[in-house]
Amino acid sequence: MLGKWFDSFLLPPLGWIQVEVTSHCNAACVYCPRTVYRDIWLNRNLSFSTFERLSSAFGNTKMIFLQGWGEPFLNPELMQMIQVAKDAGCKVGTTTNGMLLNEKIVSQLVKSGMDVLAFSLAGVDENNDALRRGTRMENVLGQIRLLNKIKKYLGKEQPAVHIAYMLLRSRLDDIERLPLLLQGLAVSQVVVSTLDFIPCNSSSHSN
Numbered sequence: 001m002l003g004k005w006f007d008s009f010l011l012p013p014l015g016w017i018q019v020e021v022t023s024h025c026n027a028a029c030v031y032c033p034r035t036v037y038r039d040i041w042l043n044r045n046l047s048f049s050t051f052e053r054l055s056s057a058f059g060n061t062k063m064i065f066l067q068g069w070g071e072p073f074l075n076p077e078l079m080q081m082i083q084v085a086k087d088a089g090c091k092v093g094t095t096t097n098g099m100l101l102n103e104k105i106v107s108q109l110v111k112s113g114m115d116v117l118a119f120s121l122a123g124v125d126e127n128n129d130a131l132r133r134g135t136r137m138e139n140v141l142g143q144i145r146l147l148n149k150i151k152k153y154l155g156k157e158q159p160a161v162h163i164a165y166m167l168l169r170s171r172l173d174d175i176e177r178l179p180l181l182l183q184g185l186a187v188s189q190v191v192v193s194t195l196d197f198i199p200c201n202s203s204s205h206s207n
């Protein structure tokens with residue numbers, strides 16, 4: 001207990017802490033380092049015990065974001081990690097490709113008090129599915145509708161729906177069609193990113 005207090009005292013306040021809970025993924029997006037480096041990529045889950053050790057720093061931040069290069073819902077201990085972060089008084093969010101969600105998991109998320117659930121996209125039509133191999137845009141939109149339905153049923157405002165949109169050079173014009181695609185989905189924030197790391201020349205056309 002004293003150790004936790006001491007750690008918090010020494011650490012500067014942080015706006016948020018990002019934790020990569022897994023480096024496994026069920027997709028193979030063409031621009032992703034883990035796709036390009038798949039032959040040498042280390043696929044691992046962060047253990048719950050290691051996560052608990054990190055939690056001594058949670059008193060110094062307001063937000064824990066559980067995401068890195070990987071699909072967070074492949075870590076079977078994700079729900080427990082969300083609970084630890086919520087119990088520490090932090091807001092909690094993650095980003096998903098949406099392919100592993102179902103009614104049971106979405107209900108658990110809403111009941112957990114999770115604050116932000118961001119869905120990844122890189123296009124507004126079938127080109128999204130070609131770039132984000134192993135995912136389907138229609139499935140992502142369906143999961144957002146399911147989340148909104150369950151939130152309404154349970155009388156909850158959270159988690160807020162965010163979109164993590166990867167803007168690629170080859171699909172620049174798509175961004176104009178994004179507002180129409182998301183209309184009626186109660187999306188509260190769209191974060192548009194460009195590639196800040198180009199893992200090989202063959203993926204540079206996407207930047």
Ligand code: SF4
Pocket residue numbers: 025026027028029032033034035068069070071097120132
């Ligand atoms: S879903 Fe994310 S981690 Fe998985 S391949 Fe695509 S960009 Fe990479």
